[in-house]
Amino acid sequence: MELKATNLISVVVLILVRNSTCDILSVNKHDVELKLEDSETVFIQVGQNWTAINDTLNLIIQHDDIVSIDPTSLNLNQPFSSTIPLKITGHSPGKTDIYSNTTNKLINVDKIYFRVTVYRQKSLDTVSAVIGWIYFVAWSISFYPQVFINWRRKSVIGLNFDFLALNIIGFILYSVFNLGLYFIPEIKEEYANRYPRGLNPIQVNDIFFAVHAVILTCVTIIQCFLYERGDQRVSTTAKVILGIFAVFLSVSVFLSGFQVIHWLDFLYYCSYVKLTITLIKYIPQAYMNYKRKSTDGWSIENILLDFTGGILSMLQMILNAYNYDDWKSIFGDPTKFGLGLFSVAFDILFMLQHYFLYRNSSPNQYTF
Known part of the structure; x- marks a missing residue:
């Protein structure tokens, strides 16, 4: 019984120590940019409730030929002031991570990392x-030029409908990818969990470009119904290709809805379809020009x-x-x-x- 009581006390003490130190350490910045051979001092910030602990914080460089850091380890068995300076020096161009670990795992060091870029x-x-x-x-x-030339001619003859069909689907999927990764909290959280030291790759200008592209492509498609178009139509080949994409994405939505895959994976699948469309979308227009012997x-x-x-x-x-x-x-x-x-x-x-x-x-x- 005494042994069990002792073990219980040890576990409680360990939990208390973890809880009291888990958010004690942080850094003043995660992203560091250095000119080649220059240095910058960054700081580990120590909370007011810091208690010396028998542990060592080790700083590990992903690519030590790119940067060095001084010091490379800290003995945590001592009181600290509010900040601990660290000197990072760039030795060759490139990008690298500096992350940390501890010997006894008594503190949470997930926030102790740096993304360093040397230019x-x-x-x-x-x-x-x-x-x-x-x-x-x-x-x-x-x-805009295509919209203008359609309006001026009051005709869309010479503009391939397969190109338009592929283009609108591609930009819709690109918009879904950008909007989902930028605005939906659950997807942003999943991205952060999957890439804890990564930055969200979507910027506001990416969203603007994608949505703007959808709107202008829709305007062009509307012109196809308003202006002379002859007997042009979307080909069977294009319909089959778009049908394959639709089935693939429908299955992906189903799997995401039933949590077989993450919604982030669905967004990536949308981006893969967009890349495929980018590879093939110009082929129908180029072939049409060849058959007509004209770019009119x-x-x-x-x-x-x-x-x-x-x-x-x-x-x-x-x-x-x-x-x-x-x-x-x-x-x-x-x-x-x-x-x-x-x-x-x-x-x-x-x-x-x-x-x-x-x-x-x-x-x-x-x-x-």
């Missing part, structure tokens, strides 16, 4: 930001703006990769860069069709 030149960050806004504007206004009715201004946005997007990725020595973001996971390159390749094809191949050609009547 070559701050000016390249400024150039990258400017480029980002330019291609954001270029892509945003690229929808297809806005070249839209293509020029899309081409500008795509080139600047890839340039921004290259600048960031150089500045942070993060070439893996391009060559290690080539999805984003590859999609940009694929879209630019189609833009070049459309420009060749418009300015060279079918420059003086009269459109042949053709239904895709």
Whole structure:
């Protein structure tokens, strides 16, 4: 009985210690940006109720060739003032995490971490930001020339309906992904639990672009009902493809609703379908131009703006990769860069069709 009582007391003491120290330690900032070979002092903040404990806080660097930290460990068996300084020094460009653990696990150190970015030149960050806004504007206004040319001609002949059908579904799914990850608390919490040191990748401009794209594409589709369209229609091939996407997403919704998968996974599936649509959406329009031997009715201004946005997007990725020595973001996971390159390749094809191949050609009547 005495042994059981002693064990019980020990457990109670341990619980009390954990509860009294779990929120004692924090840091003044999680994100640190350093120029190459520069240093910055950050602070571990100690709560007023701190009690010395027989424990050691170890600071672990994910990539120790990028940064160093001094000190690398703290003996917690002593009283502390309100802050403990730590010096972080950048040694090579890149991104790394600094996280922590303890020997006795008596305190919660989940909040003791730093995301460190070491760059070559701050000016390249400024150039990258400017480029980002330019291609954001270029892509945003690229929808208007097609709307204008349809209105001016009072006709949508030459604009492929398969392209429109794929485009509207793609942008709706992109909007669902952005809005869900930005606004829905449960999904944001799931993302934070899955990536505890990650930042939410969705920004306000992402939401604006996606919703704006849906609205302008809907306006274009409405024009297809109002203006001359000949015998153009959405092809059986496009309907089958969209049907496959619908079945896939319907099953995903069902699994999410019954908690077989997380709603965050459903959002990722939406993004995968959007990426697939990006890969194939230009094919019907390019083929239609080829069959008609004309680009009449297809806005070249839209293509020029899309081409500008795509080139600047890839340039921004290259600048960031150089500045942070993060070439893996391009060559290690080539999805984003590859999609940009694929879209630019189609833009070049459309420009060749418009300015060279079918420059003086009269459109042949053709239904895709």
